[in-house]
Amino acid sequence: MNATTGVMSLYTLRGISSRLRAYFLHLIWPSSCEVCGRIGESLCESCRQERIRREAESDKARGFYRIFTSDIITREFDNVTVYSALYYHDIHVKTVIHKFKEEGRRDMGHPLGVCMARAFGETEADYIIPAPLRMNSERMYNQTSELAKGMCDYWGVELLDVSERTRERPHQMRLGASDRRNNIAPDDFKFMRDIRGLRVALVDDVCTTGYTLMAFAEACRLAGAKVICAYTLSSTNR
Ligand SMILES: [Zn+2]
Structure with a gap:
């Protein structure tokens, strides 16, 4: 296994475990992304990034x-x-x-x-x-x-x-x-x-x-x- 595969699999594992964690948290304390509805967080990471990008554009305009x-x-x-x-x-x-x-x-x-x-x-x-x-x-x-x-x-x-x-x-x-x-x-x-x-x-x-x-x-x-x-x-x- 070369270094790249090592990093890749570690990365994938981390991705899965955080999604699992979000899922179990959702069972105890139901929450979903206010934008896309994805479960586990009140605002998911991709929607958060998208919001920041849009804010950056609008503040430039202002x-x-x-x-x-x-x-x-x-x-x-x-x-x-x-x-x-x-x-x-x-x-x-x-x-x-x-x-x-x-x-x-x-x-x-x-x-x-x-x-x-x-x-x-x-x-x-x-x-x-x-x-x-x-x-x-x-x-x-x-x-x-x-x-x-x-x-x-x-x-x-x-x-x-x-x-x-x-x-x-x-x-x-x-x-x-x-x-x-x-x-x-x-x-x-x-x-x-x-x-x-x-x-x-x-x-x-x-x-x-x-x-x-x-x-x-x-x-x-x-x-x-x-x-x-x-x-x-x-x-x-x-
Ligand atoms: Zn979302």
Whole structure:
């Protein structure tokens, strides 16, 4: 047996065993691909690849890809490292973020998330947890969840949209620098499922002072998760 046949048979074996595993998982916990109906996964690998390819084309058409580079902003906080794909004050970035956030362009969330994941390269996390909306937010949906969906589809990791806020707080942006730290605490977050032992990455739309992500990271740790890092679309500092 030469090396090529060896690799081939190993590859085939792996293919069969993962399909068998998917089949048995389906018996216990029925699920099928939301696109093609193939059993075992909520989105099968080929449909996931096809979705990413289509997203890449549509984000080109929308011009997103031009604002993303491999220059990632890295900020170290007390208990979490935050990676940001874009510099918030860049004029082109501001235009895109304004469209996404202020003009309610929900459809931009997923492709922006795909662009983020591609810019970050790869992740050590197995799960992505988006930061929840503020309780008294005037927004109709959580934009961060939309970003997280795009990142999960690109990386093939699982979305855990399981966190909620526990109390109303004024918007961080409306407070002075000294009040912001006291405006958020780990017990501002609760989790709708058990996240003990999971390797998670946090996602938020913007990193300003880092206080929200620090409190959220602490909340995840107190709930038993291993926090790998946090990702944000943009950062106000670099
Ligand atoms: Zn499929």
